[in-house]
Amino acid sequence: MRRGYLYVTRFPVQRKVIESPALAGQPLVLVEEVRGQRRVAFASTRALKVGVRPGMTLTAATALEPGLRHFPYRLKDEAQALAALGESLLGLCPGFQRDAPDGLWFDASAAHLVGGERELGARVLEVCGEQGYRAHVTVASEAFTSRALARHGSRRVEVVPQGQGARALAPLPLGALEDAAAKAFCALGLSTLGEVAALPAGAVTARGGAAAARAHARCRGVDDTPFTPEPLEEALEDRVVLDAPADTFEPVQFALKTLLDRLGARLSGRQRAAVRLTFLLRLDPTGEAEVPLLLARPTARAKLLLDLARHRLGELRLERPVAEVAVRVDAHDEDLGQQLALGDAPEGDAALEGVLSRLATTLGEEALFAASLEAVHRPESAHTPRAFHPPETRRGLLSPSGALAPAPEGERPGAPITVWREAGAARERPSRLLARPARLDAEVAASGELLAARLAGRRHRVTAMAGPERLGGEWWTDTPYQRDYYRVHFEGLGPAWVYRDGRDGDFYLQGLFD
Numbered sequence: 001m002r003r004g005y006l007y008v009t010r011f012p013v014q015r016k017v018i019e020s021p022a023l024a025g026q027p028l029v030l031v032e033e034v035r036g037q038r039r040v041a042f043a044s045t046r047a048l049k050v051g052v053r054p055g056m057t058l059t060a061a062t063a064l065e066p067g068l069r070h071f072p073y074r075l076k077d078e079a080q081a082l083a084a085l086g087e088s089l090l091g092l093c094p095g096f097q098r099d100a101p102d103g104l105w106f107d108a109s110a111a112h113l114v115g116g117e118r119e120l121g122a123r124v125l126e127v128c129g130e131q132g133y134r135a136h137v138t139v140a141s142e143a144f145t146s147r148a149l150a151r152h153g154s155r156r157v158e159v160v161p162q163g164q165g166a167r168a169l170a171p172l173p174l175g176a177l178e179d180a181a182a183k184a185f186c187a188l189g190l191s192t193l194g195e196v197a198a199l200p201a202g203a204v205t206a207r208g209g210a211a212a213a214r215a216h217a218r219c220r221g222v223d224d225t226p227f228t229p230e231p232l233e234e235a236l237e238d239r240v241v242l243d244a245p246a247d248t249f250e251p252v253q254f255a256l257k258t259l260l261d262r263l264g265a266r267l268s269g270r271q272r273a274a275v276r277l278t279f280l281l282r283l284d285p286t287g288e289a290e291v292p293l294l295l296a297r298p299t300a301r302a303k304l305l306l307d308l309a310r311h312r313l314g315e316l317r318l319e320r321p322v323a324e325v326a327v328r329v330d331a332h333d334e335d336l337g338q339q340l341a342l343g344d345a346p347e348g349d350a351a352l353e354g355v356l357s358r359l360a361t362t363l364g365e366e367a368l369f370a371a372s373l374e375a376v377h378r379p380e381s382a383h384t385p386r387a388f389h390p391p392e393t394r395r396g397l398l399s400p401s402g403a404l405a406p407a408p409e410g411e412r413p414g415a416p417i418t419v420w421r422e423a424g425a426a427r428e429r430p431s432r433l434l435a436r437p438a439r440l441d442a443e444v445a446a447s448g449e450l451l452a453a454r455l456a457g458r459r460h461r462v463t464a465m466a467g468p469e470r471l472g473g474e475w476w477t478d479t480p481y482q483r484d485y486y487r488v489h490f491e492g493l494g495p496a497w498v499y500r501d502g503r504d505g506d507f508y509l510q511g512l513f514d
Contacts, residue, residue: 001107001108001109001141001227002108002109002111002117002139002140002141002162003105003106003107003108003139003140003141003143003146003227004093004105004106004107004108004117004120004121004124004137004138004139004140004146005099005103005104005105005106005137005138005139005140005143005146005147005149005150005151006085006089006103006104006105006106006124006128006135006136006137006150007102007103007135007136007137007138007147007150007151008085008102008103008128008133008134008135009102009134009135009136010042010043010044010102011078011081011082011101011102011103011133012030012041012042012073012078012101012102013028013030013042013043013044014132014133014134015078015081015133016028016030016071017044018131018132018133018258018261019240019254019255019258020254023044023069025046026044026046026067026069027044027046027047027050027052027065027067027068027069028043028044028046028047028068028069028070028071029041029042029043029044029047029052029058029061029068029069029070029071030042030043030070030071030072030073031058031070031071031072031073032072032073032075037057038057038058038070039055039056039057039058040052040053040054040055040056040057040058040061041054041073042054042073042101043061047061047065047068050064050065051064052064052065052068058070071243072243074241075100075101077240077241078100078101079098079100079101080238080239081262082098082100082101082102082104083098083230084238084262084263084265084266085104085128085131085133085262085265086098086104086106086230087232087265087266087269087270088127088131088262088265088266088268088269089106089124089127089269090269090270090271091127091268091269091271092106092110092114092120092123092124092127093106093107093108093109093110093120093124094107094109094110094229095107095227095229095230096229096230097227097228097229097230098230099147103147103150103151105143105146105147105227106124107227107229108120108139111139117139117159118139118157118159120139121137121138121139121157121158121159122157124137125137125156125157127265130265131261131262131265132261136150136151136153136155136156136157136158137150137156137157137158138150138153138157138158138159138160139158139159139160140159140160140165140168141160141162141163141165142165142218142221142222142223142225143223143225143227144218144223144225145160145165145168145169145218145221145223146160148169148172148176148177148193149168149169149172151176152172152173152175152176153172163221164221165220165221165222165223166194166197166219166220166221167221168221169193169194169197169218169219169221170192170193170194170197171192171193171194172192172193173191173192173193174186174190174191174192174193174196176193177193177196177215177218177219179211179215180211181208181211181212181214181215182215184207184208184212185212185215193219194219196215196216196219197216197219197220199216201213201216201217204216232270235328235329236263236266236267236272236274236328236329236332237326237327237328237329238259238262238263238266238326238327239259239280239324239325239326239327240255240258240259240324240325240326241323241324242255242322242323242324242325245284245320245321245322245323246321246322246323247321247322249313249314251322252281252313252322252325253310255325256279256306256309256310256313256325256327257302257306259325259326259327260302260305260306260309260327261302263302263305263327263329264300264301264302264305265302267300267329267332267335268300268335271334271335272300272332272333272334272335273298273299273300273332273333273334273335274295274298274299274300274305274329274331274332275294275295275298275330275331275332275333276292276293276294276295276329276330276331277292277293277295277305277327277328277329277330278290278291278292278293278327278328278330279291279292279293279309279312279313279325279326279327280325280326280327280328281313281318281322281324281325281326282322282323282324282325282326283318283319283320283321283322283323284320284321284322284323285320286320287319287320289316289318291312291313291316292330293305293308293309293312295308296356296359297356298332298333298334298335300335308358309327311358369385369386371383371384371385371386372384372385372386377471377473377474378473378474378481379429379471379485379510380433380437380510380511382429429497429511430495430496430497430510430511430512430513431511431512431513431514432511432512432513432514433497433510433511434509434510434511437499437508437509437510438455438508438509439506439507439508439509440453440454440455440498440506440507440508440509441453441454441455442506442507444507449465450462450465450486450488450498450507453490453507453509455490455493455509458492460490460491460492460493461490461491462488462489462490462491463489463490463491464488464489465486465487465488465489466486466487466488467484467485467486467487467488468484468485468486468500469484469485469486470483470484470485471483471484471485472502481501481502482501482502482503483499483500483501483502484499484500484502485497485498485499485510486498486499486500487513493512494512494513495512495513496509496511496512496513497509497510497511497512497513498510
């Protein structure tokens with residue numbers, strides 16, 4: 001099979017700088033405990049320039065650079081971050097396999113869907129760049145070929161044709177083997193993988209055994225290492241341990257950005273969108289706070305999620321400092337993307353989502369509602385409240401709600417949702433309906449025209465009136481109706497929806513227009 005290899009140069013260091021932008025360009029190292037000593041696991045470019053090297057003790061590294069910043073290297077955190085990067089590529093490849101701590105293989109069999117293997121490599125780098133990572137990609141037929149060229153080659157994107165592995169590997173230095181066999185070949189005076197490949201296979205096996213034979217085969221472009229895709233975790237959850245407990249929001253905000261950037265990329269890779277999140281704050285030394293976040297519409301946009309997280313957590317008062325920040329996706333849905341209508345602005349749509357999500361989270365899910373049309377002729381019962389959501393994301397000419405979408409059965413193509421527009425203002429419907437119609441103490445002219453009405457003890461003169469719209473029905477029920485509806489503008493009250501009941505001849509206030 002064809003597989004690609006993504007090599008993120010010093011991935012743990014890049015990740016640290018992305019989490020803390022103030023560290024960019026600074027000398028820093030990640031240290032781990034080795035036999036009771038703190039040793040350098042990874043070093044930044046600035047630290048490498050002054051002589052700091054992996055494996056060196058922290059004391060020796062600090063002697064070379066007194067201003068050296070050091071942070072703990074947590075293998076579990078790095079593996080989790082690398083898996084998140086792999087998940088973000090799932091929109092381009094069927095699966096990935098981690099090669100900790102700074103690389104991963106990915107299945108390149110779907111490259112034809114994006115224009116070929118070179119274009120696939122460029123797209124992979126684009127996804128990495130969106131998350132702040134600099135990387136190299138190689139696509140080849142063998143695991144070793146793709147890995148060695150990505151790590152030791154000079155091109156950002158390289159594609160090795162089928163059967164050309166040995167030729168592509170030949171110029172690479174002997175260090176590309178990255179195992180004990182490299183020392184044995186070095187002792188023979190060899191310096192490149194091409195020189196190793198030129199050796200007789202029998203002599204290599206006789207002198208170096210199985211390990212040398214395996215290294216020799218890889219240099220000749222022969223590698224049967226299987227590709228084992230990583231199983232995806234069912235639960236979408238991520239966490240960041242702070243370098244020091246934080247009693248202000250700023251360090252927590254940096255951690256949130258890191259988490260939500262990763263989470264957004266993972267959701268996008270899975271073609272999913274978050275509906276409900278929970279933020280978990282572990283306190284120092286003990287305690288935990290949970291903060292839920294309800295979204296008005298499913299989304300995987302990290303920027304929107306971060307804005308909402310700031311709103312929810314920015315003014316939170318905690319008794320103890322925060323030692324760890326985690327975010328969990330409690331509910332998610334299929335991400336169908338979004339096509340805006342002509343003239344719509346993405347910024348406005350995102351702002352609407354933010355406001356609605358804040359309201360829903362603060363006031364509760366039931367606080368926001370919208371009107372849902374019902375198959376009822378009685379006007380005041382023709383709609384019922386339902387949970388409010390912004391307009392459907394699937395909009396545009398080819399979407400189910402678009403202008404060219406097929407009409408539902410029984411409706412003519414292009415029929416509007418409401419049929420009240422053709423008769424002018426009298427057929428408009430109010431935005432606010434009274435729970436019960438209010439009887440008006442009306443002043444009526446001899447012609448039957450409404451002149452004024454008293455409401456709550458106050459007289460309101462009629463300044464404009466449109467109608468009537470005569471409606472009747474439900475004669476087969478216990479509550480039939482026969483009414484003339486008017487749109488009336490009352491002085492001091494504004495536009496209102498009024499009807500005259502055919503049974504008693506009285507006027508009733510049914511609703512108000514905004």
